[in-house]
Amino acid sequence: MSTRMIFPSCDTMVATGDVTADGVTIFAKNSDREPNEAHQVIYVPAADHPPDTNVRCTYIEVPQVSHTYAVLLAKPFWIWGAEMGVNEYGLAIGNEAVFTKVPYNKKGGLTGMDLLRLALERARTALEAVNVITDLLDRYGQGGNCGFQHRFYYHNSFLIADPQEAWVLETAGPHWAAKKVKGIYTISNGLTITDEWDLASPDLVRYAVRKGWCKSQREFNFARCYSDFLYTKFSDCRKRRKRSMDLLMRRQNAITVRTMTEILRDHGEDADGNWRPDRGLTGASICMHAGFGPIRGSQTTGSLICHLHPKHPICFFTGTAAPCTSIFKPVWLDTPLPSMGPEPTGIYDPSTLFWRHEELHRTVLRDYEHRVELFQSERDILEERFIAQALDLADGDVSTRTAFVRECYDEAVEAELKWLDLVKSAGIKRRLNPLYRLAWKTYNRKARIPI
Numbered sequence: 001m002s003t004r005m006i007f008p009s010c011d012t013m014v015a016t017g018d019v020t021a022d023g024v025t026i027f028a029k030n031s032d033r034e035p036n037e038a039h040q041v042i043y044v045p046a047a048d049h050p051p052d053t054n055v056r057c058t059y060i061e062v063p064q065v066s067h068t069y070a071v072l073l074a075k076p077f078w079i080w081g082a083e084m085g086v087n088e089y090g091l092a093i094g095n096e097a098v099f100t101k102v103p104y105n106k107k108g109g110l111t112g113m114d115l116l117r118l119a120l121e122r123a124r125t126a127l128e129a130v131n132v133i134t135d136l137l138d139r140y141g142q143g144g145n146c147g148f149q150h151r152f153y154y155h156n157s158f159l160i161a162d163p164q165e166a167w168v169l170e171t172a173g174p175h176w177a178a179k180k181v182k183g184i185y186t187i188s189n190g191l192t193i194t195d196e197w198d199l200a201s202p203d204l205v206r207y208a209v210r211k212g213w214c215k216s217q218r219e220f221n222f223a224r225c226y227s228d229f230l231y232t233k234f235s236d237c238r239k240r241r242k243r244s245m246d247l248l249m250r251r252q253n254a255i256t257v258r259t260m261t262e263i264l265r266d267h268g269e270d271a272d273g274n275w276r277p278d279r280g281l282t283g284a285s286i287c288m289h290a291g292f293g294p295i296r297g298s299q300t301t302g303s304l305i306c307h308l309h310p311k312h313p314i315c316f317f318t319g320t321a322a323p324c325t326s327i328f329k330p331v332w333l334d335t336p337l338p339s340m341g342p343e344p345t346g347i348y349d350p351s352t353l354f355w356r357h358e359e360l361h362r363t364v365l366r367d368y369e370h371r372v373e374l375f376q377s378e379r380d381i382l383e384e385r386f387i388a389q390a391l392d393l394a395d396g397d398v399s400t401r402t403a404f405v406r407e408c409y410d411e412a413v414e415a416e417l418k419w420l421d422l423v424k425s426a427g428i429k430r431r432l433n434p435l436y437r438l439a440w441k442t443y444n445r446k447a448r449i450p451i
Contacts, residue, residue: 009235009284009298010083012094012159013186013244013263014166015255027161027306028260029094030323031083032288032298033076035440036447037148038344038354039302040077041319043337044121046070046088057081057118059108059144062136068121070333072315074304076148077344081113084304087120088333090313091129091162092306096187097146097154099231101213102173104153105143110136112156112171113146119160126160126167130178130199133158133169138201141174148346149446150297154231159187163310168192172226176201184252186244188237191223234295236284243269244286257316257387260305265324276369278436287324289365290443292435301354303328312394316387320357325364325372327383327412330390335402338409348449355449356413360420362451365440367428374426375419382415 012029020026031039047068054061058080069089075082084094095112110118115133123129145151157170169178170191177197205220213225232238247263248255266286267275277289281296290299303323305316313333318326319340331337340353349355364371386408393401444451 009189009237009240009288010094010096011186011188011240011244011264011286012084012096013184013248013260014159014161014181015184015248016161016166016182019183019252020255021253022256025161025163025166025308026255026257026260027086027092027094027159027308028264029084029159029304030264030286030288030300031074031302031304033083033301034148034150034297035290035299035301035321035443036346037301038077038346038352039074039319039321040344040354041072041074041302041317041337041340043333044071044073057114058111060110060140062110062118062140065122069124071117071120072331072333072337073117073120074302074317074319075113076301077346078148079111079113079146081111081115081117082120083113083116083302085116085120086306086308086313086315086333087123089124089162090306090308090310091120091123091126091160092308093120093129093158093160094304096157096159097189098157098170098172098191099189099228099235100155100172100191100226101211101228102155102175102226104155105141105173106145106153107143109141109143111144111146112142112154112158115142115156116158124162126162126165129160130167130169134176134178134199134201137171137174137176142171157187157191159185161306161308163308163313170222174201175204175207175226177204177222184245184248186241186248188241188244189235190232190237190241191227192241193222194224195221197222234282236282240284240286257305257307257391258384261316261323261328261383264303264305267324274369276430277365278368278433281435287322289322290439292439307391309394314390314394316390319353320361321354322361325361326357327379327415328386329405329408329412330386331405332401334398335405338406346447348447357416358447358449359451360416360423362440362444362449363420363423366432366451367426367430370429371423371426374422375415378415378419382411
């Protein structure tokens with residue numbers, strides 16, 4: 001495993017019931033990781049645990065609680081925690097890498113993804129989740145390598161929502177601030193809380209003054225004082241956050257699950273029908289595509305949308321990379337996940353959902369602008385039907401919803417296999433940027449994928 005500069009990109013967003021079309025809070029996130037860092041969706045049932053037992057997280061053990069709640073997690077295959085997930089009470093959380101002036105703990109602690117999973121397993125509400133995370137942060141700290149093939153260290157922010165309220169929690173080492181949010185809020189790879197918050201670690205301001213990042217409490221601004229300039233700038237987080245906020249604000253009071261699918265597929269305000277992922281060595285978009293070099297070393301590897309109805313929350317997941325080439329499929333916490341094959345790894349295995357889709361995704365990338373249009377319309381029609389029927393079936397019995405989940409998954413698999421044949425038979429109309437082509441040739445060789 002090597003060490004190099006990596007500039008990630010992730011985007012998490014929430015629209016509380018005040019601004020959605022049906023009055024139900026909607027949560028959404030794109031998880032951006034290394035291209036060969038296979039994404040996995042898992043269900044962990046509720047469980048009772050004996051006293052005086054520990055739970056092994058990614059790097060350390062912490063005391064287990066007597067009861068953990070059922071959770072649906074979307075995660076990198078090799079990490080115990082998760083980038084995003086939802087529990088049986090409709091509590092949803094997404095985390096983001098943020099870069100601060102506070103030194104990183106490289107020896108190991110709780111990763112941000114560990115903190116997210118622990119909170120989902122132990123909290124019923126968004127505020128409870130804030131308390132769980134900050135208590136664990138105070139006791140055990142955060143840290144450890146979070147990179148797959150390249151060592152990567154960062155701190156974490158969290159967007160946390162339940163059917164009634166939402167919170168943003170942002171950290172810098174042991175320091176943190178949290179704010180209750182209402183309406184529209186999004187986070188990317190940078191701190192967003194400035195001089196107003198509802199909860200904070202006791203020494204948040206004193207530490208910044210002591211370090212000389214501001215002169216007094218009156219001048220204190222959390223994001224300005226604590227942010228690392230270089231990583232925050234090159235993550236393009238401010239541009240991406242502005243874009244997600246703008247897109248949601250345009251749909252205020254009319255936001256739906258479909259709205260979120262469109263935003264998670266967004267390639268930026270300059271994107272048009274001729275947008276190409278091989279252009280440029282810098283820059284990031286909400287639907288992130290990897291390219292050449294460290295600044296574009298991240299890829300959207302999985303996406304999740306949660307319709308947080310108080311009685312019957314519904315999740316729509318891709319389980320696959322690049323939402324612009326993927327299908328959002330429905331599942332409930334009380335319906336079994338369809339079989340997605342064995343646990344994926346960083347090596348190509350067509351028996352897994354993630355890698356089977358990668359053959360389609362990476363074949364499309366060889367001439368993106370022409371190949372994606374071959375199935376885009378059909379994908380949208382299929383997905384719109386999945387979403388509409390899932391919302392209609394929300395009050396249905398478990399057996400009916402279980403059968404529906406299975407049908408949607410099977411249809412999606414069949415559709416992607418058909419699209420792969422269609423894309424393979426299409427000629428290449430435009431030659432790729434050489435550096436982009438080299439980057440993906442390297443990714444494919446390391447994953448042993450036959451593209």
